[in-house]
Amino acid sequence: MGVPRDASKDDIKKAYRKLSKELHPDKHKGDKDKEHKFKEVNEAYEILGDESKRKQYDTFGAAGVGSGGTAGGFGGFDFSGFQNAGGGLGDIFESFFGGTRGTSRGRRTERGRDMEVRIEIEFAEAVSGAKKKIKIEKFVACDSCDAKGYEKGSQMIDCTDCAGTGQQIRTAQSFFGTIQQSVLCSTCSGAGKKPEKACGSCRGEGRKRESETMTIEIPAGIHDGQTLRLAGKGEVGKQGAVSGDLYVQVAIQHDPRFERNGDDIKTITILPVVDAILGTQIEVTTVHGKISLKIPAGTQPNQIFRIKGKGMPVLGSSRHGDHYVEVRVEVPSKLSGKERKLVEEWKKINS
Numbered sequence: 001m002g003v004p005r006d007a008s009k010d011d012i013k014k015a016y017r018k019l020s021k022e023l024h025p026d027k028h029k030g031d032k033d034k035e036h037k038f039k040e041v042n043e044a045y046e047i048l049g050d051e052s053k054r055k056q057y058d059t060f061g062a063a064g065v066g067s068g069g070t071a072g073g074f075g076g077f078d079f080s081g082f083q084n085a086g087g088g089l090g091d092i093f094e095s096f097f098g099g100t101r102g103t104s105r106g107r108r109t110e111r112g113r114d115m116e117v118r119i120e121i122e123f124a125e126a127v128s129g130a131k132k133k134i135k136i137e138k139f140v141a142c143d144s145c146d147a148k149g150y151e152k153g154s155q156m157i158d159c160t161d162c163a164g165t166g167q168q169i170r171t172a173q174s175f176f177g178t179i180q181q182s183v184l185c186s187t188c189s190g191a192g193k194k195p196e197k198a199c200g201s202c203r204g205e206g207r208k209r210e211s212e213t214m215t216i217e218i219p220a221g222i223h224d225g226q227t228l229r230l231a232g233k234g235e236v237g238k239q240g241a242v243s244g245d246l247y248v249q250v251a252i253q254h255d256p257r258f259e260r261n262g263d264d265i266k267t268i269t270i271l272p273v274v275d276a277i278l279g280t281q282i283e284v285t286t287v288h289g290k291i292s293l294k295i296p297a298g299t300q301p302n303q304i305f306r307i308k309g310k311g312m313p314v315l316g317s318s319r320h321g322d323h324y325v326e327v328r329v330e331v332p333s334k335l336s337g338k339e340r341k342l343v344e345e346w347k348k349i350n351s
């Protein structure tokens, strides 16, 4: 039936309708095999029909979608199963898309895994940008063999278990009948090569698990929850293969003085009623320090003043957001005898 990998929503819908009609349990009462396939098709459609889930599948394989496999989550550093979907739901997709995933890929070297870390910074650091040191345990290049995986004077030779193809053929059952699937060779992880004489220090992997201290540069203007991608800073791949990426999710501590709205900042100033009436000069604390603001006579309660360009730095630019000052007018709950007299006098003038 062969729905291509980049199939449109309509193509998938058509294929699904056809299959679910054919396999519907009403037509095959008591046929356990057909019932199971019907379920599989529905499961596959649920993912394919949902754009976001499909994207997840395309990016991470079946492991990314949530049924089986660990798709990560912040806090830990182990994201095994991210790339190697293999089996389970993966097989259904192979059938859905027709053909096998492995064959088109051919020989490949195993790219290092992506990693995710979460760091917390102070509000002021989001304004100025910051350099943060983190310590992570990950695969780093083996220096005994220069990440090559073989001893000096040795070399890489064709893997004997897959005759250098990096692939092994597996026969699998799917709801379209028997299909031949080619899977990655488990001996060489698809590389097609293995060390003639493995490096004793890293047992031929070309990499070692170590804890590494890194300095992460946080750009000014970063937003709470934003993730930075540091290409090639994840785990080193096997035998010098490309490194994975490091994803850094940044959490920003709250500063009770400032309310952030995108790149803008809002603060609240409480103003005595006479100052609102007569006007005054006030001091405003912005993320860039204190500045003076003129409050004109006749300022209304909850009036908002904009101070241009005194908000947060705009990420990746030299511009800044604005600072807004909201004025709350305070009416005294008690008056002295003299004050009361004056206000009564004022009232008389107005009536």
Ligand SMILES: [Zn+2]
Residues within 6 Å of the ligand: 142, 143, 144, 145, 146, 147, 148, 149, 150, 199, 200, 201, 202, 203, 204, 205, 206, 207
């Ligand atoms: Zn080594």
Ligand SMILES: [Zn+2]
Residues within 6 Å of the ligand: 159, 160, 161, 162, 163, 164, 165, 166, 167, 185, 186, 187, 188, 189, 190, 191, 192, 193
């Ligand atoms: Zn092999």
